[in-house]
Amino acid sequence: MDDQTCPKCKTTKYRNPAMVLMVNACGHALCESCVELLFAKGSGSCPECKIPLRRNNFRVQLFEDAGVDKEVDIRKRILKEFNKRQEDFPTLREYNDYLEQVETIIFNLVYDIDTTNTNKLIDNYKKENKDIIQRNKNRQSQEEMELEELLESEKIQQKEKAELYVNAELEEKKQKHKAREKLIDELMFSDADAKSIVASHVQATAAIAKDQSKLIASGPPAPAVVKSNKFSSGVQIGLRGSQSSFLPIPKQEDLPLYSYTATVFDYNGPTPPAIEMLGQLNYFANIRAASAAERAGGYTEALSCCRALQEAMGGLFYCPQSSHKTTVAMVAEEVDDMEIT
């Protein structure tokens, strides 16, 4: 960066370390003092390409190559509009074609090739894809989300681990200190043989060390709540991004466990024979037997026979005392059912 030179006043970074180069939309650099001098009125023309420029648009040159600054500037502007994602395309191929088209537009703008047509193209695109652009503006792409997640989990993990190990180390130190004090106390006050005391101490410390290393090896004792925001299938949990947002699942209170009780039907008529009894009662005599193909699917002639009997007998003793309206509705429902079956 030391060989930076202002093209106007020829100041170099070496001679004036405080010099800062600025660039504008055209990608030509000027040092800060030149900008102040030339654009005192707030607007003027670039000394190199004579393009009219505004002073407000000058910003600090970030890259060594001013051309890259210009390109990135244009790119950011274009990508604001051209923000379709891979999800918006049916195939990868089309997405790639789209990417290339975007790249060509940017390239043309940067190197001033066929500017008029390109601008027209951009305007057309904007008109055509207004709603997609709007929608995608607030939406993060899958990749970005993945990265964010990674970063977050990294942060959490780091914190946890650091704490864990600091604590473990402190604990170990404490233990050691305690053991030593205990040894000294024992040596001072106990009557036993000093050698045996020392030996037992050595054993005890070895045992503690082993425990410690095991503890560490077994990882965090109670793995702090792992914050996962994904199901195992990769589906997002929660409302991050604006993925077609689901309502939060209502919280269920702890209800008593469900247990099955057989339902009791009120047929409003004579009880139809049970399904197991049909064969014995010789109902199948006049029914077409189920074919092999039908049986494969789990269908037996008993099923339809039983259903027909239930339908035939159900409601025979029904007295139309209740309101007429409900019956009509029920009939209508039944018709629907039959059509479906």
Add this chain to the structure above:
Amino acid sequence: MKLNVDGLLVYFPYDYIYPEQFSYMLELKHALDAKGHCLLEMPSGTGKTTTLLSLIVAYMKAHPYELTKLVYCSRTVPEIEKVMEELRKLMDYYEKEMGVEQNILGLALSSRKNLCIHPSVSKEREGKVVDGRCYSLTASFVRSRHAGDDSVPICNFYEGFDAHGKEFPLPPGVYNLDDLKDYGQTKGWCPYFLARYTITHANIVVYSYHYLLDPKIAEVVSKEITKTSVVVFDEAHNIDNVCIDSMSVKITKRLLDKCSNSIQILETTITKMKDNDSKRLRREYERLVEGLRDASVARETDMALVNPVLPSEILEEAVPGSIRNAEHFVAFIRRVVEYIKTRLRVQHVVQESPAGFLRDIHTKVCIDRKPLRFTAERLASLIRTLEISDLTDFSPLVTISHFATLVATYTKGFTIIIEPFEDRAPTVSNPILYFSCLDSSIAIKPVFNRFQTVVITSGTLSPLDMYPKILDFHPVIMSSFTMTLARPCILPMIVSKGNDQVAMSSRFESREDSAVIRNYGNLLVEVAAAVPDGIVCFFTSYLYLETVVSSWYDQGIIDQLQRHKLLFIETQDAAETSLALVNYIKACDNGRGAVLLSVARGKVSEGIDFDHHLGRAVLMFGIPYVYTQSRILRARLEYLRDNFQIRENDFLTFDAMRHAAQCLGRCMRGKTDYGIMILGDKRFSRADKRSKLPKWIQEHLKDTLCNLSTEECIQIAKRWLRQMAQPFSREDQLGISLLTLEQLQSEEMQKKIQQQAQAM
């Protein structure tokens, strides 16, 4: 000698065998039977290599379908050559005994630098340059250009190999690097590609760690090795560091400046190509659109650039649209470089996770994760398309692309550390970005998963239980063998105080204390007076070495020392050090005697043997703890603590003790050798340090040899030296530490070996 190892007939190429070699074979056979991984420690100088080779070759012969290949990984070229020599001996023995030619093909593989026979390329000295020039002569597009235009230079040896080499496989036998070169010369084939091609059907392959552990190379070289292979990592006490280095990237300011140049080159080449031959770019573009892998990549010579991530992590998807076009990609990579430049412009140290980096790069220069992941692949494709034949210019850019791909691929087990200056020189701005792998198990995991048996072995692997933890695998066998000796030929001693009773320690608080330094000096002077020939001393760091030597000079210790022996010092400069070593050896050879002051973890401590008179005594001044303030180390310690439940202190002690053991082991290279090992720090006598020394040293470190003062140490040493100086013949060893076949088969010995095996 023909042995019966648990029902397996093993041909052993020597007339005598050490008992520990036999038990080593037993354990190794159990591991092979169980098809599991194992961890074996056996002291250096007891013939590990030949034991391993003879058992595995015998096993391959007995079970040709269960075990098809041996991949032997070693660290350096001389070590590879040593292995090949042992293998040749073994094969000769087989031939002599069985009377027929053996159908076993063993070969060594090394880099192009060591195997090239091209008249001008082989003259280059730097490995990277050789690779680059080779690429520029053998890349597929260069060859196709040559087909149209004869003036384009190509490598005749490669052409020869390509034309005929694949049809005629290498005849069975043992080929070391020189044999391969000779064979290549006579046939006119390129030995490097011949060796690489032959790997797939050779029975025994000997090469460097990196060919298996570094994903950048492993993908190219070791892709087609079958599962039914046994992989041996020899001298593997540093294997975790090798794993970590293979996945880490270091980016300096200079590298980034060079990157800008390479981007310029890329840009001009693209425009040139657009004018001349836009079809090629078009074709590449279309291929990327289709999401096809480059079919022509299969050409073996083109794979100079590869993906730095492990095969399991590579996305099988089309390159994203935003970097499909060549120009767009160049703009993209420029943005990446500029972004990293801004990141390097920091005033204080920054540490962040890959996730944080990705988010920041997204907000600052709008780069998503996906294209970043494809950077390495896209760059490789572009360079291939542009037919750039000189790759040496692009190595900075390749580094950046590797970094980009890695950072976007792995979110766990890595960290990014940006340091604006070095700790030692806080006024000089020298910003460096470290992308550091914290988890050594990442790189080695595919190896464990892929091969049925992986053997990790070394002279110093203690404490053994640390390796399964940090490499994250479950060995079926984990054993440490001691050295059976006919006489106590090592004398380890812990010297904790000087004659004035001041404790000796390299603890930070007492490091600068002149009393401690003087005591170290006196110890050395007295040892130099008592011990003949060569003495090697190890300090904990270069910095400490320098301060100690300068105070010794002031205290007159250097003068006293030079009355007895010549003094040589290892420095950080490799050339200087090798000169010092040559003269040290000369001084020892002609009887003048010499003292070499060197540094643990330095070049001397890692690869140079001081056998017999070259190292009669080793002194370790202080415990060689690694520099604990380094941020990379801190990050790694934290990671180990959080993910593997290894406490910081445990790991630091483990690391220090393995280096100390490595240093001490330098002086013992065989059973006839003898040497004194002096550990000059009172902390060594604590149980946690002592118990981490290898078993074969611990065995001789009795309680009476701990906590000595300088005077006592010299007395013991003198008595011991007198004992060792007695003539020692093979007959003294026979029956105890050296066995003939009959002795080995005697019941008594078998029982002993059984006991030894059970004890472990």
